[in-house]
Amino acid sequence: MTTVEQSNAAPSTAEPRPQRMRTIVGWVIVIALVLLVAFVAIRVSASSPSNRDALDPEARDDAGALALAEILRDQGVEVSIFRSRADARAALDDDATLVMTNPYTLTDDGLAEFIDPAGRVVFLSAGSHLLNVLDIGDNAPGTSEPVSAECSIPQFAEVGTIRPDRFFSPADGVDACFGDVDGAAVLVDERGDDERVVVEGTRLFSNAYLAENGNAALALALLGQTDRVVWYVPSFADTDIESESPDTLGSLTPPWVTPVILLLLAAGIATAVWRGQRFGPLVAETLPVTVRAxxxxxxxxxxxxxxxxxxxxxxxxxxxxxxxxxxxxxxxxxxxxxxxxxxxxxxxxxxxxxxxxxxxxxxxxxxxxxxxxxxxxxxxxxxxxxxxxxxxxxx
Structure with a gap:
C-alpha cells in the first residue's frame, strides 16, 4: 500500500469538531431563549395593572406631572405631595386645594371621609363610579375640535382653547365648562359650601402635552386658586379596601397555564432549530413574471x-x-x-x-x-x- 492510499484510509478527526461546536452553541442559544421567556412570563404574571405613574407629580416621564408641579411652585403656590391619605388629610386647611387623580384604591366611605375637611377638591381624572359617588354628572360624547370655556367661571376666562379627550354631562346645578350642549370637559360643583371639580387631565396635564394649547393655563386656573396644593397620589399601598388585592394575570389564570405556555415555547424553539439545520443556504431565483411599477x-x-x-x-x-x-x-x-x-x-x-x-x-x-x-x-x-x-x- 502506498503512502497516498494510507493517508486516504486514515480517519479524519478535524471535520467533526466544528459541527460539534455549532451544535453546542445552538443548544446554548435555545436554553438562553427558554430562560429569557420564562423570566418575562414570571415578571408579567407577577405584575399588577396600575396607573400609579399617570400624573404623578414626581414622575419625569411623559405620563407624569412633574412639569405641572414645578409651574405651580414658580407661581408661588406651595405644593405638598403625599402618598398617605392620613398625612394628606392632616395637612388640609382653608387655604389648601386637595388634588388627586381617580382614587380607585379607596372605598366610597373612605373617600368621603378623606375629602370631607377639604373646602376645594380637584380630581384630575375620574371613572364612572367616582362620577356617581360625587353625583356630579355622567359620561358624554364630545368633539375633537378645540373648545373654549363658554361658562361663567371667572378663572377660566383667560385659558383659551383646549383639546380634551373626554367629556361629561353635568348634573342639575353643576357648572359645565369647555364643551358644547352634549358635554363638557370640566365640571364645577358649587351646590354646597364646598367646591368639587372633575376634569379628565391624564393627557392634558401630562409632561408630554402640558405646553400644548391652553393646557397649562387651565391647570393654573384649576390648581392655582389657593396658596397651597395638597397633592395626594393614590396607590394600593394606601388602600382601605380590606381582604382584597389587585388582580394580576397570574391570579386570573389557572396555575397550569404558565408551565404549558413555557413548554410549548420551548418545544417550538427546539423544533425550529432542529428542522432549520436540515435546510441548505438560500438560493436566489428569478421570478417567473415581472410586474412593472x-x-x-x-x-x-x-x-x-x-x-x-x-x-x-x-x-x-x-x-x-x-x-x-x-x-x-x-x-x-x-x-x-x-x-x-x-x-x-x-x-x-x-x-x-x-x-x-x-x-x-x-x-x-x-x-x-x-x-x-x-x-x-x-x-x-x-x-x-x-x-x-x-x-x-x-x-
Missing part, C-alpha cells in the same frame, strides 16, 4: 377612481410631493409638512401659510378640487426644482 400605479389609480375617493387620492399626491420636495430641499425623507413648508417658503420667498395650506390643508372633496390640488403641487415642485438648479449654477 407603472402597471401597479395605474391599477391603484383605477381603483381610487372607481371608489370616487378624491380625499384618499389627494393625500397620496401630497405624500409623494412632500417626499420629493424634502429630498430636493435637503431635508430628511420623513420630514413633516411644517418643515417642508418652512424650507420651501425660504427658498421661493412665498408666504409660509400658503404652502402650509397646500401641504396640510383640507383634502379635496371632488374631482375638480383634486385636479386643482395636483396642478398646484406640480407647480410647487417645478418651482423648487428650478430654484435648486439656479443655485447650483450660481455656485
Amino acid at each position: 407603472s402597471e401597479t400605479m395605474h391599477g391603484r389609480a383605477r381603483l381610487t377612481a372607481q371608489a370616487a375617493d378624491a380625499a384618499h387620492a389627494g393625500q397620496a399626491l401630497r405624500d409623494g410631493a412632500q417626499r420629493r420636495l424634502a429630498r430636493r430641499l435637503g431635508l430628511a425623507v420623513h420630514a413633516g409638512a411644517d418643515e417642508v413648508a418652512d424650507a420651501a417658503s425660504d427658498r421661493l420667498r412665498i408666504p409660509r401659510g400658503t404652502l402650509q395650506a397646500l401641504l396640510a390643508g383640507p383634502l379635496p372633496a371632488d374631482d375638480a378640487a383634486l385636479v386643482e390640488l395636483a396642478r398646484r403641487l406640480d407647480e410647487l415642485e417645478i418651482a423648487v426644482e428650478a430654484s435648486t438648479g439656479s443655485r447650483k449654477g450660481e455656485q
